Amino acid sequence: MNDKALVRHLSACETMGSASCICTDKTGTLTTNHMVVNKIWICEKSLDVKGNESKEILSSEISGASSILLQVIFQNTSSEVIKEDGKTSILGTPTESALLEFGLLLGGDFDAVRREVNILKVEPFNSVRKKMSVLVAHPHGGKRAFCKGASEIVLGMCNKFIDFNGESVILSREQVKNITDVINSFASEALRTLCLAFKNIDDSSIENDIPDDGYTLIAVVGIKDPVRPGVKDAVQTCLAAGITVRMVTGDNINTAKAIAKECGILTEDGLAIEGQEFRNMSPEQKKAVIPRIQVMARSLPLDKHTLVKTLRDEFGEVVAVTGDGTNDAPALHEADIGLAMGIAGTEVAKESADVIILDDNFKTIVNVARWGRSVYINIQKFVQFQLTVNVVALIINFVSACVSGSAPLTAVQLLWVNMIMDTLGALALATEPPNDGLMKRPPVGRGTSFITKAMWRNIIGQSIYQLIVLGVLNFYGKQLLGLSGSDATEVLDTVIFNAFVFCQVFNEINSRDIEKINIFVGMFDSWVFLGVMVCTVAFQVS
Ligand SMILES: Nc1ncnc2c1ncn2[C@@H]1O[C@H](COP(=O)(O)OP(=O)(O)OP(=O)(O)O)[C@@H](O)[C@H]1O
Ligand SMILES: [Ca+2]
Structure with a gap:
């Protein structure tokens, strides 16, 4: 499928068509997930990182702290630098790869720095703790803990920092404020911010526990993760289609806001909230703010x-949720349609999802919605068409049988009609490709009746018209066509049958668009439709 979506449960596709709200991830879905360190605050200075050209400036500016910086980068990581045939490649998650890349840029040697120490304990990164820590031992004595993670959280664990001389000094209130400003300034440039910290530990303690406080802040890094091209348009498409887009991310609120603004998700009157604030609200308060929430950060x-449960239960919305992590599974499960990421997603997330987005791209999600709507509407068209055929056949035969004692359409003819109309008609109407108009109307809400008012109008209108044509032929046909003689009734029945079938061809064209008057728009784009029309006419004539 060239639409990059793997549908695990077929019905999900149709449900997606009626989605009224998408709760999307940020990293990888709205952004490209190609991360690079773009800025760093170290030794009380903010520095720009621009590939190799800034190498010298960086090396000279941070000389006092470069050794410890390389240690935290290379020793506190779950990713690896692999050297093969003279080429170095990095294996790991995008955030960590960006840091390793930066370490290499500074001239660090991964293997050498790794060999300096024994790693005693690792607390890997997860979305709840939002940090990763390790405890290492130097061969000639001395232990050291490293921590890296979500900037505010790690900053809160520090009581010292490395100053412009490369010395550890006490972190004053004022300094905390300054560093927070740095973090916010990085974040408002849509950079993902991480703090790196270390703590020296007394050798005498036997337990290998990783401490939670008393760290020394080494650096704040700002990692750039650009918005995917085309996401902004996809968001606009959603809005035009009456689908609200909400961003739910684990990242910093300012980063989230900056990205959300760039994608057109966050508007003037929208609300950006932190997960913690949301968590502490009473159910009533939650209900009051949820309609306005456009961004939920540090969630x-x-x-x-x-969020998903409330949107579904209290607001009756049809909710689509994207997720990649193992712990996204409950939300994916709760959602009406769970969308898992094919590249970044874990197996658990994929298992709980209905649709897997193979390229992790938000645009693909919108395409699934478009297909879903198209499936729904094509079924509607077919039902409208079938109902009309059957209602007319039934009434004309019934009325005629009551009045004159004979039915004009025989069983064989009805079977024939059913055969060509069911199979070919279904083929013609169901293969209509999705058109852009589909994404310009509001979603079909929960509990909306399948047969819409417009469909009833079409069915009744068509039926009345066909009944009049066939009725006139049936009762006044002989006079009108001047038929007489012994085979007059047979000829008339054949005429009626032909008229009936051609009425259906006409009906089928009419069913192409339920609402619009001009049903011919785009008809010649659908070769299957045209082919079927031609076949139907050809079969009937022969
Ligand atoms: N490997 C890592 N080590 C340490 N900290 C990390 C690592 N990866 C991410 N972080 C920090 O944790 C924060 C939240 O990560 P989390 O996985 O919860 O969100 P995300 O999945 O990256 O974002 P989204 O939900 O938009 O996909 C990040 O903002 C970053 O500061
Ligand atoms: Ca995530």
Whole structure:
């Protein structure tokens, strides 16, 4: 399928067509997930990182802290630098790869720095703790803990920092404020911010526990993760289609806001909220703010679940949710349609999802919605068409049988009509490709009747018209066509049958668009439709 979506449950596709709200991830879905370190604050200076050209400036500016910086980058990571045939490649998650790449840029040697120490304990990164820590031991004595993670959280664990001389000094209130400003300034440039910190530990302690406080801040890094091209348009398409887009992310609120603005998700009157604030609200308060929430930052997987559940239960929305992590599984499960990421997604997330987005791209999600709507409407068209055929056949035969004692359409003829109309008609109407108009109307809400008012109008209108044509032929046909003689009735029945079938051809063309008057728009784009029309006419004539 060239639409890059793997549908695990077929019905999900149709449900997606009636989605009224999408809760999307940020990283990888709205952004490209190609991360590079773009800025760093170290030794009380903010520096721009621009590939190799800034190498010298960087090296000279951070000389006092470069050794410890390389240690935290290379020793506190779950990713690896692999050297093969003289080429170096990095294996790991995008965030960590960006850091390793930066370490290499500074001239660090991954293997050498790794060999300096024994790693005693690792607390891997997860979306709840939002940080990763390790404990290492130097061969000639001395232990050290490293921590890297979500900037505000790690900053809160520090009581010292490395100053412009490369010395550890006490972190004053004022300094915390300055560093927070740095973090916010990085974040408002849509950079993902991480703090890197270390702590020296007394050798005498036997336990290998990784401490939670008393760290020394080494650096704040700003990692750039650009918005995917085309996402902005896809968001606009959603809005035009009456689908609200909400961003639920684990990232910093300012980063989230900056990205959301760039994608057109966050508007003037929208609300950006932190997961913690949302969590502490009473159910009533939650209900009051949810309609305005456009961005939820620093969220835990549980917040995502709560948001989805409330949207479904209290607001009756049809909710689509995207997720990649293992702990996104509950939200994916709770959603009407769970969309898992094919590249970044874990197996657990994929298992809980209905649709897998193979290229992790938000645009693909919108395409699924478009297909869903198209499936729904094509079924509607077919039902409208079938109902008309059957209603007319039934009434004309019934009335005629009551009045004159004979039915004009025989069983064989009805079977024939059913055969060509069911199979070919279904083929013609169901293969209509999705058109752009589909994404310009509001979604079909929960509990909306399948047969819309417009469909009733079409069915009744068509039926009346066909009944009049066939009725006139049936009762006055002989006079009108001047038929007489012994085979007059047979000829007339044949005429009626032909008229009936051609009425259906006409009906089929009419069913192409339920609402619009001009049913011919785009008809010649659908070769199957035209082919079927020609076949039907050809079969009937022969
Ligand atoms: N490997 C890592 N080590 C340490 N900290 C990390 C790592 N990866 C991410 N972080 C920090 O954790 C924060 C939240 O990550 P989390 O996985 O919860 O969100 P995300 O999945 O990256 O975002 P989204 O939900 O938009 O996809 C990030 O903003 C970053 O500061
Ligand atoms: Ca995520």
